[in-house]
Amino acid sequence: MSLEHDIRERAMSLAAAAQAAAQRGDRDEALALWRETIDLEPHEVHYAIASTNDLAGMGEPSLALDVCAQWIAKNPDNAMIRVQRGVIYLNSCSDRDNAIECFAEALFIDPDNHEAHAALAQIYLFGGQPELMRFHAKQALIRADARRALHLRGRFLSDHAAVIEQASAMLATTPGDADIWMMLGKALYMLCRFDEARDAFRRVAESEPSRMDAIGALGDTLILLGREDEGWRMLEGLARDEYVLTFYPDIAPYLAKKWRGEALHGKRVLVAYHAGIGDNLMLARYAKRLADAGASVHFVCRPELHRLFRDLDGAQSVASGWRTDELAQFDYWVLDYLLPAYMGRAGMSGAEHGYVRTPREARSRWDGYMQPYRDKLKVGLCWFSGPHNFSGIDRFVPARALKPLSAIEGVEWFVLQKNQANAHLERQSGIRAHDLSSQWSDFADTAGLVDHLDLVISVDSSPLHLAGALGKRAWAILPAAPEWRWGRQGERTEWYPEMRLYRQARLHEWEPVIARIGNDLRELIGRR
Structure with missing residues (x-):
C-alpha cells in the first residue's frame, strides 16, 4: 500500500470526523480536524469547500473566509475556492462588493467557470439589474452541463x-x-x-x-x-412529523398536539408562521377566527412583523419566535399556512375594513413628510422583490415596462420595496418616486407610510398583502400563472375586498397590463 494511498485514507477519515463535529456544533474540534485534513491534502478543493460550508453553517463566516484565504495562498491558480469565498461573502456576510470581486477573480483565472457566472447572475437578479443578470446567465448557460442548464434557463432567463x-x-x-x-x-x-x-x-x-x-x-x-x-x-x-422534526428536533414530545380542526373552546393554541412575510400577513386574519371559536391564541409571526402585529385582532399574545418547550403550555399548535385547510378560506369578519392596525407612532412619524402632497394622488409602487418565490422573476414587472405611468400627471409616487432595484427606477421607467425605504426598520414603519397613501400598486409581494391587511385600496399585478390564492380568473379576490386584480394574459407580456392600469389611474385622478 503506497504512502499516497495512506494519506488519502487518513484525509478521508479526518474529513468524516470533521463533518460529524460540525453536525454536533463543536466548532473548535471541526476546525482543528478540517485544518489537519487540508494540511494532508492541500490541493483537494472539495475539502476546502466542505470545511468552509461547515464553518459558515455554524455561524462562523470569518473563520470560513480565513480557511479560504489559507487555501488560496497554497493554490493561487484555483478558481473554485474563489467562487466559494464569494459565496460565503454573499450568503453569510451580505457583502455584495467583496463577493463580486471574488467571482471576477475566479473568471480571470478560469473564464469558462460557469459557477462564477451563475453566482454573478444571482447577484444581479437580486440587485434589480436584469441586463447584467441575463448576460452572466447566458455565459453560464453555454458552459454548464445539461442539468445545470435547465436551472439557468428557468430561473434567470425565463425560457420555459x-x-x-x-x-x-x-x-x-x-x-x-x-x-x-x-x-x-x-x-x-x-x-x-x-x-x-x-x-x-x-x-x-x-x-x-x-x-x-x-x-x-x-x-x-x-x-x-x-x-x-x-x-x-x-x-x-x-x-408531517418527520419533516417538522428536521427543523425542530425537540418537538417530538409535542407532535400529538398538532391541531387538525378539533374543537377549540377553552383551548390554548400556538400559531407558528411557515412561509414568507406575505403569507404571514394574509393568514394573520385567522387569529380572530380562532378566538371566535373559543381559543386563546398565541400568534408567532415573522420578526419583521412583530411591532405591527402587537395588537392583532384575536391574539392574546404575539411573539416573533418560540421554543419547542413552550408547547407544554398549549393544547395545540398549528402552522399558519394550514389554517385555511381547517377553517375555510376568506369571507372573514373584519376583512372588509382590514384586520391589522398601524401603531399610532408609526403613522404619525410620516405626517409632516406627507403634508405637502395632500392634494396629489399618493400611490405606492412595488414592481420587484425577493425572487425566492415559486414564480421567480416571472412575477416581477421590468421597470422599463412601467414607463407609460411616468406620463400621468397628478400622481405622487412612493417606493414600497426595499432593495437595490430602487436606484434604477427613474432611469429605466422615467418615474420619479420618493424612496424612504432606508428609514424603515420593520413593517410597522412601512404600514405607517401606506396609511397615508391613496392607492398601492404592487406585484404579488409583501407590500400588496400589507395593503390588503390594512384594508387599503390596492391594485395587484399578477403573472399569467398566478399563485393559488388568486385563482385563475376574475378582477376581485375574496381575500381582500378592497383589491383589484390586473392579470397578465401571456407570459412576458406586461404592456397590456400596464396600459389598463394607466387608464384606470387616469380615471381615478379624474374622479378626484
Whole structure:
C-alpha cells in the first residue's frame, strides 16, 4: 500500500470526523480536524469547500473566509475556492462588493467557470439589474452541463419552453430523475399548463414522499385547479412529523398536539408562521377566527412583523419566535399556512375594513413628510422583490415596462420595496418616486407610510398583502400563472375586498397590463 494511498485514507477519515463535529456544533474540534485534513491534502478543493460550508453553517463566516484565504495562498491558480469565498461573502456576510470581486477573480483565472457566472447572475437578479443578470446567465448557460442548464434557463432567463423541451428529452433516458421532473413541472406551470404541471409534481411527490417542494407545489396547483380538498390534504404534509422534526428536533414530545380542526373552546393554541412575510400577513386574519371559536391564541409571526402585529385582532399574545418547550403550555399548535385547510378560506369578519392596525407612532412619524402632497394622488409602487418565490422573476414587472405611468400627471409616487432595484427606477421607467425605504426598520414603519397613501400598486409581494391587511385600496399585478390564492380568473379576490386584480394574459407580456392600469389611474385622478 503506497504512502499516497495512506494519506488519502487518513484525509478521508479526518474529513468524516470533521463533518460529524460540525453536525454536533463543536466548532473548535471541526476546525482543528478540517485544518489537519487540508494540511494532508492541500490541493483537494472539495475539502476546502466542505470545511468552509461547515464553518459558515455554524455561524462562523470569518473563520470560513480565513480557511479560504489559507487555501488560496497554497493554490493561487484555483478558481473554485474563489467562487466559494464569494459565496460565503454573499450568503453569510451580505457583502455584495467583496463577493463580486471574488467571482471576477475566479473568471480571470478560469473564464469558462460557469459557477462564477451563475453566482454573478444571482447577484444581479437580486440587485434589480436584469441586463447584467441575463448576460452572466447566458455565459453560464453555454458552459454548464445539461442539468445545470435547465436551472439557468428557468430561473434567470425565463425560457420555459426550452426547459420543457430539454427536460422531456432528458427524462426519456432517465425517467426517474425527480429534480428534472420538478424543473419540468415549474416550467409547465409558468406556461399555464397546470394539469401537466400537477402530474409532474405528483410524480415527484409519489416517488419521494418526504420532498416538501413537490408536496407544496402539488398542493398549491390542485387548489388553483379548484380541487381544494385534495390540495389541502396534500399540503398537510408540510406538518408531517418527520419533516417538522428536521427543523425542530425537540418537538417530538409535542407532535400529538398538532391541531387538525378539533374543537377549540377553552383551548390554548400556538400559531407558528411557515412561509414568507406575505403569507404571514394574509393568514394573520385567522387569529380572530380562532378566538371566535373559543381559543386563546398565541400568534408567532415573522420578526419583521412583530411591532405591527402587537395588537392583532384575536391574539392574546404575539411573539416573533418560540421554543419547542413552550408547547407544554398549549393544547395545540398549528402552522399558519394550514389554517385555511381547517377553517375555510376568506369571507372573514373584519376583512372588509382590514384586520391589522398601524401603531399610532408609526403613522404619525410620516405626517409632516406627507403634508405637502395632500392634494396629489399618493400611490405606492412595488414592481420587484425577493425572487425566492415559486414564480421567480416571472412575477416581477421590468421597470422599463412601467414607463407609460411616468406620463400621468397628478400622481405622487412612493417606493414600497426595499432593495437595490430602487436606484434604477427613474432611469429605466422615467418615474420619479420618493424612496424612504432606508428609514424603515420593520413593517410597522412601512404600514405607517401606506396609511397615508391613496392607492398601492404592487406585484404579488409583501407590500400588496400589507395593503390588503390594512384594508387599503390596492391594485395587484399578477403573472399569467398566478399563485393559488388568486385563482385563475376574475378582477376581485375574496381575500381582500378592497383589491383589484390586473392579470397578465401571456407570459412576458406586461404592456397590456400596464396600459389598463394607466387608464384606470387616469380615471381615478379624474374622479378626484
